Amino acid sequence: MLPIIEDWWLFFNYNFTIMKILVCISKTPDTTAKIAFADNNTKFASDGVQWIINPYDEWYSLVRAIELKEADPTISIHLINVGGPESEPIIRKALALGGDEAIRINCDSNDSFNVASQIANVAKQGNYDLIFTGKETIDFNGSSIGGMLAELLDLPFVSHVTKFNIETNMAVIIREIDGGEETNKAAMPLVISCQKGMAEQRIPNMKGIMGARTKPLKVLDPVDVVSLTSIVSFDLPPAKAGVKLVSPENPEELVRLLHEEAKAI
Amino acid sequence: MSVLVFIDQAEGHIKKSSFEAASYGAKTAELSGTFAEAIVIGQMKDDLSELGKYGIKKVHAISNEALNNFDSKVYTTLIQQLVESTNANTVIFSNNTSGKSIAPRLSIRMKAGLVSGAVALPDITSGFIIKKSVFSGKAFANIKIHTEKKIITLNPNAFNIIKGNGVAEIVEFTTTLPAYSIEVTETNKIVGDVPLSEADIVISGGRGLKGPENWGLVTDLAKLLGAATACSRPVADIHWRPHHEHVGQTGLAIAPNLYIAIGISGAIQHLAGVNRSKTIVVINKDPEAPFFKAADYGIVGDAFEVVPKIIESIKKMKSLS
Incomplete structure (x- = not known):
């Protein structure tokens, strides 16, 4: 009997392939957080800092994935975060917005190779059709995870995506390039990094927040990865000398200053 | 052991940020007592020997119209092949949409540590440390690369172009064309405006x-x-x-x-x-x-x-x- 049941399941899967999207989310300080450093300028001073989902991960990549699911409810959205237990509130928020389940890899690293390797290790086992990242995080501005993931998984990668649609099993993508945009077509599976234009920011509703409490959040141990880089120290930019105010009656003086003093025009 | 600079182009013309990358690459090479070469992918209209003025000794050109369309996978494969044949040790990109797409992929292929968004030359007095912009310009981080091979993407307008008198040698790098993983179906430039x-x-x-x-x-x-x-x-x-x-x-x-x-x-x-x-x-x-x-x-x-x-x-x- 058993082989027959197995065959039946193969048939079932063949006819009802469910699209799976993996959305990578990172925890970053709030956009208004004061940037200061501790321990002899070797660590970000996180005292009193409000943590958020990296805006590119949330507003553009996650919300676009949710929109795709709203158009096709068979789509399943998995969230992945590489971080310590302090990441869980932002993971729950992403579940409240509309993720179906989440994985947290219990690893705190600032090395993008390490983070990408942790995600790739999980993604390899998940058979994802699409992997979404933000174009960068607003703390380390690395823009590296998407490209590294694509390479580790041997997948196509399109960065700086502003529009994403699926048409007859192909991804149709608009991406930003210097001074313009281009349209790309690619087969899935595929990795993209998302930016403004993809979707609009949303606020989770009460039903989402209640539902998020019981959605699965799996915690995995990291795999051993040797980091390729490390942070030695941080610096703050030198303070500005202060603004030189020019009278609105005499804007010619501003032009003179920009020309002669700042040598900017 | 040389430094290789990726020269980014749009419609056959070298981008301004690539002159910055070339100058940065030449200075980085000077620091480690070596020289800088460049790679240009696609059919070019500009005279590539001009890159000599920015400190590039040799330009490896892959002049093929079919390569004018961007695909991070194809470009990574070509650059990796050149890195292997020239034994380049450090690869420099502009931190723009092309650089951000290729550099992370290449970093995996070369097993090279990557610093993206560099704002200054590497400090090689103890190891290889690069200052980069973090927290969206509100601070800097000094990042150490541990690997022998290194990749740096340079922030636009962070390093002044240094222009001299050199003339770069141009050599055609012949290789088989990798298969495209994406298709570019349309390009819209905002014509006439400064990017x-x-x-x-x-x-x-x-x-x-x-x-x-x-x-x-x-x-x-x-x-x-x-x-x-x-x-x-x-x-x-x-x-x-x-x-x-x-x-x-x-x-x-x-x-x-x-x-x-x-x-x-x-x-x-x-x-x-x-x-x-x-x-x-x-x-x-x-x-x-x-x-x-x-x-x-x-x-x-x-x-x-x-x-x-x-x-x-x-x-x-x-x-x-």
Whole structure:
């Protein structure tokens, strides 16, 4: 009997392939957080800092994935975060917005190779059709995870995506390039990094927040990865000398200053 | 052991940010007692031997029309092949859309540590440490690369172009064409405008301009100065201006030589995208606008009166010089 049941399941899967999207989310300080450093300028001073989902991960990549699911409810959205237990509130928020389940890899690293390797290790086992990242995080501005993931998984990668649609099993993508945009077509599976234009920011509703409490959040141990880089120290930019105010009656003086003093025009 | 610089092109012309990358690559090579070479992918219109002026000794060109379409996988494969054949040790990119797509892939292939968004030459006094911009321009991090091979992407407008007299040797790098993993079906350039990410001067408008019909103030001043135009987030969100003009934390981060903000109050998220600009000018009628604290020059006044006067004054200055 058993082989027959197995065959039946193969048939079932063949006819009802469910699209799976993996959305990578990172925890970053709030956009208004004061940037200061501790321990002899070797660590970000996180005292009193409000943590958020990296805006590119949330507003553009996650919300676009949710929109795709709203158009096709068979789509399943998995969230992945590489971080310590302090990441869980932002993971729950992403579940409240509309993720179906989440994985947290219990690893705190600032090395993008390490983070990408942790995600790739999980993604390899998940058979994802699409992997979404933000174009960068607003703390380390690395823009590296998407490209590294694509390479580790041997997948196509399109960065700086502003529009994403699926048409007859192909991804149709608009991406930003210097001074313009281009349209790309690619087969899935595929990795993209998302930016403004993809979707609009949303606020989770009460039903989402209640539902998020019981959605699965799996915690995995990291795999051993040797980091390729490390942070030695941080610096703050030198303070500005202060603004030189020019009278609105005499804007010619501003032009003179920009020309002669700042040598900017 | 050489340094290899990826020269990015658009329609056969070398991008300005690539001259910066070439100068940076040549200086990095000098520090480690070696020389810099370059790779150019696609059919070019510019004279590649000119790269010698920026310190490049040899240019490896892969001149093939079919390669003018960008695919990070194809470009990575070609660069990796050249890295292997020249035994390059460090690869330099511009931190633009191409560099950000290729560098991470190449980092995996070469097992090379990657620092993206460098703002200064590497410090090689103890190891290999690079200063990069973090927290959207609000701070810097000094990052150590542990691997023997290294990849750096250089922030636009962070390193001055150094121009001398050299002439680069051009060699054609022949290789089999890798298969494309994506298809570029359409390219739309905003023709005639200066690309925002590469502009020396940026003129930006905010809600203080009261409506899209008043943008002539911004575009007239920009045209006069050969500048790119930008805007604040609310202006893009209410569709007064296109999204690609939005500079700030969640828009584009820029670092022009001169940034002139007209009618922008200067929320912290906006500052994050522009605070690396060398000179910041703020024109706002609210003396309490937070932007004045981050500015070098300011005028507290009505943009509708002040900006036309500035335009007249620049015209006068230009006609005299």
